[in-house]
Amino acid sequence: MGTAKRDKSAFTKLSKYVGSSLLPIGRVTTTFLEDYRDYLLYELGNSINTVATNLKVIRSVVNRLYREYNLDWVNNPFNNFSIKVEVTERIFLTEKEIATIKSAEISQQNILDRVRDIFLFECFTGLRISDILTLKWSTYTRNGQKRFINTTMRKTGRKIAIPLNHIAFMIMRKQAHERNKRLPEVNPQTRIFTWLGDQFDQLSEIQQYNKINSEITRINKYLKELGRSVGLQKTLSTHVARHTFGTLAVTAGVDLYVISALMGHTNIKTTQIYAKIVDDKKISALDSIEELVWDLLEKK
Template identity: 25%
Template sequence: MKIILRKKKLKNNKESLYIEFYNGSVITPEGKRKFLRTFEYLDLYLDNSSNSASIKQRNKETLLLAENILSIRQAEHIQGKYQIKNTRKKKTNFLEYYHKIKEDKYQSKGNYDNWDAAGLHLEAYCPINLSFEEIDESFVKGYKKYLDVKARTKSGTPLSQNTKYTYFNKFRACLRLAFEDKYLDIDLKKSVKSFDQGESQREYLTFSELTKMANTKCKYPVLKNAFIVSCLTSLRWSDIDKMKWSEVRDEDNGARIIFRQKKTDGLEYLDISDQARSLMGERRGESEKVFQGLKYGAHFNAEILRWCMRAGITKHITFHSARHTNAVLLLENGADIYTVSKRLGHKELRTTEIYAKIIDKKMKEAAEIIPKLSIKI
């Protein structure tokens, strides 16, 4: 491969500097020669508008910088070709790399919070100046043991099984990215097995409880409508919060929502009931949010609990419980598990099977198999 510094003339008496990576040529099926080139534009420019000393000096410095970048690219190519190890990356501070990865996750609120919380435990375990060349399998095993034995919550209690599972997986994901980015020579993610994931309780509303909620006053009508729509559609908070009218289609045979899931980035086509559509209200501008005034925060979360109490429901219900409610109601009313999985946007069927355990009718029947005892108290 040839790596060359080139110039491109612009209309404003300037020249743009860029690097050309030339990798030969091939003959296409049409019999034409195709040159294999890629380019890296450096965002550096030479100014030819004047012969003044200051501009000449600036051009000289710009050209020197471009030539230095060219030298680096040529060196990187040689390293790859002859498998010369890049020791510079190995000396990178591990915690700084982790925090950079964490900040890249900022767009995903829940995921970012998990990376942030996991990072606090990493800071407690890792020496502050730890570099990648000091990370090995024993270090990874040590961090797993730290989470399992020493790590504590803010209230001083040991971490739950699922919290250990989540935090250690963020650490392993960081190691995988570091391996892909060539900060590590081996994929340490594969060297130590993760924690087993604990089965968490999924709180949900029964149909009668949801009916009570629907007929009980909520301080914020937009919150009430959004919550019930989630119960009827399985939409997550993040997707309801960002939903715009351009995503809602009113078609001849009913309404559907065509949207990209914020959590998975998957494109979804979700048919919804007439009742769910009516709770969204009248259509407004395509760029406007469907649920205007909906806010994420402790205030709205507390109102859901107060709303439940007014309805006589003592369960700890959150907005995400609406999604669990939808899954349970669908299965109880005859929907097959594959359809439910598709509506929830699950990538794996085993994720949906958790809801099947909740409504296992055979287990309910078994509870009544044994005849009643004749008991005198």
């Protein structure tokens, strides 16, 4: 389901539950959330993950209101309310599949080239797509030979410094060159990626939220086309890019707590899922080796 449709579905359910399209922020307490969760589970028969998706939409709006109106974060009902999910299979790309996308010949005039850039940037930074879309050049810093993105995550409000590897940096530099600018010459208040347009900052908070979701839906549509065009069997999405970063980082031996910080996870258990994926890859590899040995023995 696209982000816009998902959010509309979540708000429709919530409106039916409260009997109104308006819900004062003061009514959203921990008890309210617990009752609403039970309503979704037992009266509507939603799955645990569907319930989690609906509650995350509400959490996003509540957090945004707390930030926008400088409300006391201590009173945020989600401080004492956990959203439970069931682990589902996470699709990620192998190094070979990433190389296939990166090396594919696509004209720079083709929108799939723009989509490829933002997909690979997510693969190599681990940033959420909503954060990537809103990145401005002012977030780019350099310390000697080391380059970073210093930003505040929209979802959690946490500040984070993301180190840029060569591929991520070259993608950024390409965005500057497409505007006939060298990196030092770009306007620090313009966005690195241009999907949101020049008028984004003039939009209201809710309009910005809708614009971001609309562009994410559009990007995911073109990502599916990109995957088909390069011959991949997997369906590409912005989620796949982020899962790819997590899996590659674990495979490279990066500490789980470092990965958790880079990806902005609020719970280390979320990051541990990637360790499980890598362990499963190792077991699969050993099984393949065992099958190969048996095949060789049988041929003797």
